[in-house]
Amino acid sequence: MSYILNNPGLVWQLTQEHMVMTAVTLAIAVVLALPVALLIHHVRWLTVPVMGTLSILYTVPSLALIILLVPFFGLNARSVIVAMVLYTQVILVRHISVGLDSIQPAILEAARGMGMNLWQRWWQVQVPLMLPIFLAGLRLSAVVAIAIATIGAKFGAGGLGTLLFDGIAQAGRYDKIWAGSLAVGSLALLVNTALLALEWAARRS
Amino acid sequence: MSKIEFERVSLRFPHSLHPAVDSCSFSVESGQFVVILGPSGCGKTTLLKMVNRLVDPTQGQIRLEGKDIHQFPVTALRQRIGYVIQQSGLFPHMTVAQNIAVVPRLLGWRKERIRARVDELLELVNLSPHEYRHRYPAQLSGGQQQRVGLARALAGDPGLLLMDEPFGAIDAITRSKLQEEILRLHRQLKKTILFVSHDVEEALRLADRILVMHKGQVVQFDTPFRLLTQPANPFVRELLGADDMVRQLSVLRVETAMAKIPHNHKIQEGAVVKPQESLRRALSVLLRTGAAALTVWEDGRAIGILTLDHIRDLAVLEATPAYEGSA
Numbered sequence: 001m002s003y004i005l006n007n008p009g010l011v012w013q014l015t016q017e018h019m020v021m022t023a024v025t026l027a028i029a030v031v032l033a034l035p036v037a038l039l040i041h042h043v044r045w046l047t048v049p050v051m052g053t054l055s056i057l058y059t060v061p062s063l064a065l066i067i068l069l070v071p072f073f074g075l076n077a078r079s080v081i082v083a084m085v086l087y088t089q090v091i092l093v094r095h096i097s098v099g100l101d102s103i104q105p106a107i108l109e110a111a112r113g114m115g116m117n118l119w120q121r122w123w124q125v126q127v128p129l130m131l132p133i134f135l136a137g138l139r140l141s142a143v144v145a146i147a148i149a150t151i152g153a154k155f156g157a158g159g160l161g162t163l164l165f166d167g168i169a170q171a172g173r174y175d176k177i178w179a180g181s182l183a184v185g186s187l188a189l190l191v192n193t194a195l196l197a198l199e200w201a202a203r204r205s
Numbered sequence: 206m207s208k209i210e211f212e213r214v215s216l217r218f219p220h221s222l223h224p225a226v227d228s229c230s231f232s233v234e235s236g237q238f239v240v241i242l243g244p245s246g247c248g249k250t251t252l253l254k255m256v257n258r259l260v261d262p263t264q265g266q267i268r269l270e271g272k273d274i275h276q277f278p279v280t281a282l283r284q285r286i287g288y289v290i291q292q293s294g295l296f297p298h299m300t301v302a303q304n305i306a307v308v309p310r311l312l313g314w315r316k317e318r319i320r321a322r323v324d325e326l327l328e329l330v331n332l333s334p335h336e337y338r339h340r341y342p343a344q345l346s347g348g349q350q351q352r353v354g355l356a357r358a359l360a361g362d363p364g365l366l367l368m369d370e371p372f373g374a375i376d377a378i379t380r381s382k383l384q385e386e387i388l389r390l391h392r393q394l395k396k397t398i399l400f401v402s403h404d405v406e407e408a409l410r411l412a413d414r415i416l417v418m419h420k421g422q423v424v425q426f427d428t429p430f431r432l433l434t435q436p437a438n439p440f441v442r443e444l445l446g447a448d449d450m451v452r453q454l455s456v457l458r459v460e461t462a463m464a465k466i467p468h469n470h471k472i473q474e475g476a477v478v479k480p481q482e483s484l485r486r487a488l489s490v491l492l493r494t495g496a497a498a499l500t501v502w503e504d505g506r507a508i509g510i511l512t513l514d515h516i517r518d519l520a521v522l523e524a525t526p527a528y529e530g531s532a
Contacts (some may be wrong), residue, residue, distance in 0.1 A: 110294030113257055113367075114308055114357075115283030124307075128298045 003179040011163075011183055018159035018187060021077055021152060022145045025084040029092055029141060032085065037096035047097070054090035062087070062148045066155055080152035087148060088141035095137025099130025132203040139195035146188045150180075160184045207270055207364035207397045209233045209256060214265030216251060216421075225251050226262065227421035233414075235364075238391050238398045240408040242444070243418035249401045252418065253367050256399065257286045269365070284308055287358030287366040287396070291373045293350040295342040301327070301353050302338045308361035326356035331386065348379035355387070359394070368400040372407070384410055405445055409433075409456055417441050429456045450520055454484035462487075462519040463501045463509035470510055472500045479503060484516055491516075 004011050040047045057065075066083045073079040103126060111121045153161030163180030167173045210232040217224040226248045233239050241249040254260040255267055258279050267274050274282055295304050302323045309319045324334040330352040342350055351371055358366055368387075372380040388411060391398055402408050408415050409429045417424045417432065417440075425437040433453045436442035446452050460480035476496035478487045480503050490499060491513060501509040 104292070104294075106290055106292045106294040107296060109259065110288065110290060111296070113254075113259055113283055113288035113290070113294075115280040115311055116307075117280050120311070125296060129296075 003175040004183065007179075011160075011179065014158065014160045014162055015183055015187060017157075018146065018149055018161075018184070021081060021084070021149045021157060021159055022142060022191075025081050025088065025145045025149075026138065026142060028081070029085045029088040029145075030138070033089055033092035033096055036089070037093045037100065040093070041097050041100045051090070051094065054093060057086050058090045062151055063154075066151065070155065075156050077152060077155075077157035080149065080155055080157040084145045084148050087144055091141045091144065092137050095133055095140075096130065099133035099137075100126065102133060103129045128202075132199050135195060135199040135202055139192055139199065142191045142195060143188050146184065146191065150184055160187070208235045209365065209397065209399070210268040210271075211252075211255075212266045212268070214252075214255065214262045214267060216248075216255070216260065216262045217264075224421050226255070228265070229421075229423050230265075231416060231423055231426050233397060233399065235397055236395045238388075238400065238411060238413045239416055240400045240402050240412035240414075241416045241418060242402055242405065242408045244444070245403060247418040248421040249403075249418050250369055253369055253399055253401050256365070256367055257283045257288055280311075284311055284361055285363050285365075287361070287363040289351075289354050289358045289366065289368045289371045291370045293342070293347075293354035293371075295350055295353060295357070297342050300339050300341055301332075301345070304342070304353060305357045305360050307357065312361055322360060323356075326359055329359070329390070330356045332356075346379075347375050348383060351375060351383060352386075355390075359390075359396075363396070365397045366399070368398065370401050370403070373402075373404075380407075387411065405452075409445075409452070417444065419444075451485055451488070453520065454488060454516065455486075457484045457519065458482070459484060459487050459501055459511060460509075462515045463511045464515055466500075466507055466510055470498065470500070470507075472507065476500060477502045478511065480508065484519070487511055488513075488516055 036050065040050050062083060065086065066079055069079040069082050073082055107125065107129070108121065111125045116124065149157070149159050150161035150164060152159050153165050160180050160183045163176045163183070167176030167178075167180060170176070211229050214226060214229045215224050216226040229252060241252060243249045251260055255262055256269075256274070258274060269277075269282075277285075296307070299307075302320075305323045305326055306319045309322055314322070323338065327334040327337060332349065332352055337345070337349070337353075342353070345353065354371065358368075372383050375383065384407060387398075387400075390396075400411060402411075412429055414426060414428055415432055416426045417437075419440050425432060425441050427435075432441060432445055433447050433456060436445060436447045442448065458480065459478050459482050462484060463480065473494065473496045476490060476494040476499045478490055478499050478501055480501050487499060490496075491511075497512065499511040500507045501511055
């Protein structure tokens with residue numbers, strides 16, 4: 001705790017790096033997951049192979065996955081972000097497709113029968129109705145991404161993991177380890193709470 | 206306000222032996238209330254959905270006001286046809302007002318015009334705008350949801366309403382009330398209505414004409430009265446229960462059977478019917494009051510009498526069917 005108070009500038013900078021990594025990951029992950037979820041929503045038989053592949057990917061240890069990606073994306077944040085995107089796919093694709101499935105067919109038929117086009121049905125009916133489930137998936141993904149981003153420090157990606165790895169490398173610097181853990185934990189808790197609040201707001205309306 | 210014509214319309218799904226809809230031809234005059242009646246799986250819902258192109262036929266042509274429906278852009282076609290479905294299909298994330306406003310918004314109406322229209326429609330379906338405007342569908346009973354569904358379908362002032370078993374999932378008392386209201390709305394607004402049902406009593410009560418379907422084909426398209434008295438084949442006879450004389454009486458009006466008032470007629474209290482009422486109801490009044498003759502009463506004066514004999518004579522006359530099925 002005292003380390004954070006003594007080095008607010010550094011901790012804040014690392015937190016920012018951590019958040020940027022997480023945000024970039026989530027943005028890319030959602031853009032990728034949407035078409036995949038729509039695909040398996042419409043082509044049912046693809047659900048099992050796609051979800052199977054994504055689940056297997058999820059079981060690969062993050063350290064191993066990032067090492068595999070370094071030759072392609074370099075020893076920097078990019079490899080880490082690609083790994084995080086891959087991990088969050090299984091969560092996001094699953095949640096989006098469950099969200100789409102949860103909409104009663106009668107509601108979509110009414111929308112079609114009233115003369116809404118594809119675009120209007122998507123934005124005015126499907127998106128608002130699946131929003132709570134989607135936000136739950138986004139929240140889980142955010143927490144997973146924040147956790148994995150910690151390892152990023154090992155690969156030159158920066159972030160709060162830097163404190164942890166420094167603490168281990170410089171024997172006896174428990175203060176750094178504590179500071180890093182505390183900061184990552186608080187960040188995860190904060191983001192989780194914020195997204196949970198959004199989710200409840202979406203559920204109520 | 207909209208005439209619809211089906212010309213040899215068929216729908217055949219690939220890998221299916223029998224067509225779902227088989228060469229259907231008929232035309233519905235503007236302002237008519239037509240009930241499409243048949244057992245489940247006969248193709249009645251499919252036939253209905255062809256009108257707003259939720260299903261496209263594989264053969265034949267459907268015309269709306271003389272124009273092939275494929276000549277309209279599909280969304281424009283649907284926006285000018287009201288559509289009501291069984292579970293109301295209201296959007297759960299929108300308020301009652303927002304639900305009703307969907308089509309006007311798609312049509313690009315101004316805000317004030319939409320707001321006025323929403324209130325007008327809520328009044329029309331007997332829901333107080335003040336009380337219901339801001340509610341969500343989950344806060345409404347099944348009957349109220351169906352009223353909102355109806356208001357929503359009417360919002361863009363369409364000439365034609367498609368109703369797919371709208372009252373199917375609603376309790377008997379509420380259903381009867383809603384049937385009464387849809388009849389009132391039909392008289393008031395003079396829309397053409399296509400109404401799918403598998404309930405014979407409902408069809409007899411609502412329809413100007415009933416289109417009976419069986420295995421994808423139109424078996425008979427006629428007035429309720431003629432369907433009962435002259436069923437085209439044993440299927441229609443059985444479906445409508447045409448042998449049920451009491452049911453026949455329900456589509457005959459008192460004025461068709463009544464006689465002139467004899468000199469010595471005395472009006473018995475309670476034993477009075479109106480000329481537009483059904484003979485079924487007259488029979489019920491006869492039995493309940495035990496009167497020898499009912500007085501037919503209109504505009505504050507007696508215009509005729511009705512006895513059991515009159516009803517029986519008419520029933521025997523009408524029950525001579527053109528088709529003689531095997532008993």
